[in-house]
Amino acid sequence: MDLKDKAVLVTGSSRGIGLAIAQEFARQGSHIILNARHAIDDEIKAQITQYGVQCWDFSADVTSMDSAKNLIAQIMEQVGHIDVVVNNAGITRDGLLNRMSEEDFNSVLQTNLVGTFNVIRQALRPMYKQRSGCFINLSSVVGLTGNIGQANYAASKAGIIGLTKSVAQEVALRGLRCNAIAPGMIDTQMTQALSAKRQEEIVAQVPLKRFGQIQEIAQTAVFLAQNDYITGQTITVDGGLTMQ
Ligand code: NDP
DSSP, rough: OOTTOOEESSSSSHHHHHHHHHHHHTTOOOOEEEEEOOOOOOOHHHHHHHOOOOOEEEEOOTHHHHHHHHHHHHHHHHHHOOEEEEOOOOOOOOGGGGGOHHHHHHHHHHIIIIHHHHHHHHHHHHHHHHOOOOEEEEEOOOHOOTTTTTTHHHHHHHHHHHHHHHHHHHHGTTEEEEEEEESSSSHHHHHSSSSSSHHHHHHHHHHTTTTHHHHHHHHHHHHHHHHOOOOOOOOEEEEEESSS
């Protein structure tokens, strides 16, 4: 796919990996639809428009199907098309199983997995009509390996891999693709919240001996959008942490 003048929605793009993905698509000449639960600062939008592309910001909570419906309707009304959907919005509520509340389990599943489904479900109709486009879903290496204290997060991210493969098979006949990215430990607010000791322990396990940078995930998203013969795949970007 030639990304110039394409419309790219990145959910959860007010900061971190989502914002880096939005910037990388903007660098390729794509117009960007930013999204988070709250309105996004003009300063952040300027990081997109510096590339000479258009930038919209539609607040929506992806946990709600109605909100996802409204988000896609706004895009179709104001942008007119939607070519790439990056399902990036995600949260963590870590805790050991015997202390994990039902609320913490459900809210992580609802944001990460159901939120991804909601947005894909609503974007399908306009994208089917176009008969072109792709979905890119943010999974995690934890979805492949599991992790102590992250039963909810690992379940949601493993679910995204199954969802990605099913969507890929279903939409292929209509000319659409669907892939996932499984990042390892990436330097963001999410990982900066870990104690220094825990961060050191993790780095020690990574063959490349460092955290990944958000730009390294963003480059992968752009590659997956550009390459028209990749679908149903989960690309791991983790410094070698999980080799299979
Ligand atoms: P951040 O916490 O930095 O950013 C999350 C983004 O999602 C924010 O823009 C947040 O904005 C938005 N968001 C959260 N909930 C919702 C919602 N219900 N509806 C819409 N937007 C929402 O996360 P990261 O950049 O660290 O991670 C991005 C993705 O990458 C996530 O899916 C994460 O699981 C995945 N990932 C991250 C890794 C890492 O090392 N950081 C490793 C592996 C995967 P707001 O709160 O204003 O709504």
